[in-house]
Amino acid sequence: MISIEDFLEDIVGKAMRGQRISVQDLATKSGISSSSIAELLEGRVDEETITSIAPHLNLDSKSLIISGRKSWYPEPVNVQGLEMYNTKWSDMYVNSYLVWDRSNRTAVAFDTGADSQQLIDTVHSNNLNLESIYLTHTHTDHIADLARLKSSFPSIRVYVSEKEPIKEAELIEDGHNFSIGNLSVNSRLTWGHSKGGLTYVINGLERPVAIVGDALFAGSMGGGVVSYMDALKTNRKYIFTLPDHTVICPGHGPMSSIGEEKKNNPFYPEFKNN
Ligand SMILES: [Fe+2]
Structure with a gap:
């Protein structure tokens, strides 16, 4: 666990x-x-x-x-076409994700984590076509294995927020829409932990899915390194307005849901019925 x-x-x-x-x-x-x-x-x-x-x-x-x-833990998440990878980075663990459309096997990776080998294995064992890598932000732990993931799929494209440019990636604007086969994805600028932190909201799987990077954790959030107040504000505007059954896929810790975060995340007291 x-x-x-x-x-x-x-x-x-x-x-x-x-x-x-x-x-x-x-x-x-x-x-x-x-x-x-x-x-x-x-x-x-x-x-x-x-x-x-x-x-x-x-x-x-x-x-x-x-x-x-320590008496709360989120409900297990099981969504077909969504896989999480939890890999060890120094003395901590970091998550990356693979999302694919089961009808046509088109896949996209979100971040690389410390080690992308398991993600690469899933692509091969499910015979998927990995088109691109979308980065939630560029803190080292989240992009640590970018070189290997890129070289494993020579035609792959890498995308990052225009507010956090890196030489390996093409730049996208906040609000950029794209698709993974028949799945639709909308990017939202949830900055504050990092300058160009993006949340990717995916529709078309059995539940809506939000890949949030370090904007939000199960029961917490990433540190407001750039701006704590803007981290709170953009989460409220772009994440907490999603439906309660939306799966939250954070950069660290277990997956959760909007409904569970409304009840259990201490940073957002306005959703509690105390
Ligand atoms: Fe981070």
């Missing part, structure tokens, strides 16, 4: 860094001691501390407590 990427301490740390709130600021605002907050940032689950600090970080306290207890 792929482990959840972030728990309580990671989420609170990301929210504090993103909003530039120090331990001391948070202590003053919440009336909780700095030492209790420091313990929480080490992973200590104390309900009073969590409930007191959460509103000052615009986080949902109930789902934060659940995250601290």
